[in-house]
Amino acid sequence: MEPTRIPILRQALFTVKHIARLFNTKTASTMRSSLLLAALASTTLMYAQQRDTIPATRTDTAVARIFQLGEVTITAMRPAPGQDRVTAATMEAQARMDVVQAMNLLPGITATSFGRRNESMVTVRGFDLRQVPVYMDGIPVYVPYDGYVDLGRFTTADLAAVDVSRGFSSVLYGPNSLGGAINLVSRRPEKKFEFDGAIGSINDNGYRANLNLGTKQKKFFVQGGWSYLHRDAFILPQGFAPTLTENGGQRENSYRTDGKINLKLGWTPNADHEYVLGYINQQGAKGNPPYSGADAQNSMLTKPRYWQWPQWDKETYYFLSNTRLSTKDRLRARLYYDRFKNEVDSYDNATYTTQNKPYAFQSFYNDYTIGGGIEYGTTWLPKHDLKVALQYKSDVHREHDKGEPVQRFEDNTFTAALEDSYRITEKLLLIPGVSFSTLDNARAEELGEAPNTVVDYPAAGAMQAYNGQIGLFHYLKGDHRLGASVSHKTRFATIKDRYSYRMGTAIPNPTLDPETALNYEVNYQGKLYTKITLYGALFLSSITDVITSVDNVEPGKSQMRNAGRAEHRGVEAGVQVDIRKNLLLVANYTYIERRNLSHPEILFTDVPNTKVFGSLRYRPMERLQLLASAEHNSSRYSTSYGTRTGDFTLVNAFVSGRVWKYASVELGLNNVFDTNYSLVEGYPGEGRTFLITLRFFNNH
16 A cells, blocks of 8 residues: 555544444434445545545535526526525535525525524525525425425535525516525536545534435436434533523534435436436434523523424425427426425423423424426527416425324415516627416315314415516626616415414414515626626615514404515625635625614514625645635624624634545634624524544546
8 A cells, every 4th residue: 555545544444433433323323334335435445546646636525517407597697606606616615514504605695593493594685585485406395384494404415506596586486586586406417427425523423424426328317415414412602601591511402413315317318308307305303402591571581492303304206307399499397296294392391301381292294395387488589588487386284283183274376477588789688577476275274162173264365476577787898797677576475474373372364465575786797807706786675565463453462464664775795806826715795774664663683784704715735725714794683672692703714635536634613713602692603613524526
């Protein structure tokens, strides 16, 4: 064996041994053999290729090919990395292991948390996930009941990119894109055989592993991905002051386990046809850390929740196709079935063993969505790229507490959309779009007065919504573009908005109208002196018919109503500078103001006015990469009555070394200075975190 191989093998064996030592829980037992096989495979490759030398090439661990059939983009407006898209290479380099962490790199995006449910989310220019739906390869994956989805459950190891559309998003996405849309785009192989994977540890109580395999043959391709992420708990900063429900050190009840399988089989009989069958299986479990703040008005202070989620599972089957009918006509189709199963258990106390108190329960969701769409595109008209799309989906929500009958809700949604890209001149592009959507509540049930019975709500009429937008983009001399857009977007009320009693404190309102937003934007992007890339945008959103809770509709009870007007306005800016051949600076800035015009005394929560992000990448040699990043958030409101979190700055550092043709070792330190911070008051963030990862790959 060559001397240079010994440190590599020693490091690999040390990492595998360290991870294996952590595998002492029952939930991880089924994953041990897979991880050890992956480690053995990478070690075997080292021996098999010991005559190879380490090439003086890029230190990027892998290049994930975009699955273009899974994109939803406006023609000639492809997402720009660093502004609208986070690529797999960036996610890996900065150890962004879930979608929230990845999206937080972009301007206009704010990482948030719903602490009471331990759900990780983002806002897009101040709009939450009910107003900015989430898709996987263009297929909706948000939860039918409330429109939200816990993005912390979506790991990034199998993704090629995360795309974000703000305001001016394609009408082909479908309904509810009031403030934009988020699309998680998977991978597509481009070689006869390609692989990449990783095994690693997180502090001394967590581990991660993933493996992606793909093959592209003459008339078909196969892509498979597996990932697993486990944390016993996250570590609080040393500056955290203990409370009655949290003594510091490891955060109480903060465990998480997330596994995912992503498979695709594609048939490509020729360059003009592509047909894909896909399957995604996610299985998650998590704890819900108790409130540990000091807000006297927060009911969690005296009545903390002791919740756990033993099941957070999603399963998706889908079919995608692209058929070129002629040189000017094409047809795309999507069919899908998405299932969501969820269980939350409420316990008596912090032992999480008994359920005897009146507030203790076991609650179950068993939801599914079935739907599809067809899109016809043509360039038959000169200078036009016209698309027409029809979509239909049925959302079914089924819920019950243990010992109670199942309540069922069903919404059926239909959308017709038309979008055009009109090339007025070589430098001037006009993009109009219109859509029409209907929402019909086919079924809604509630518990009856008699024990173990359900009764129907009175039938609610169908709701309608119209959307329209137009954008004008001028391509200047050189690599510069000016743009301006106006969009009228809507969001239907969710099942929860319309029918929830909110544990006896609210009155349902099945006749809620859609929310409406007018989004205005002017933007610029361009390149100066070949080494400086700039981006800037000014935006204003005027929101009417805001669905908001109105207090004391009846004594002591509230109701969701279309009773609000609001305004979001702000600025985004970004810059990328190739300072030297081996030194790259990336930075972005976001400023946003949100105003409650109807009820100024009710404050908007979870979004800071100012967010700044920057990273500096240095390559002293081809095989070594050093990366440092910093993020600053100003303070934000956690409650509508004025409780705030403090501002904070987080610094992260990473080192990546290409130790062999097919392997690299990465070291990371998140929250380098162990800053004590919170996204939501009473729910502290993670302290200093050490990561070590061994990657193996051939798809660079």
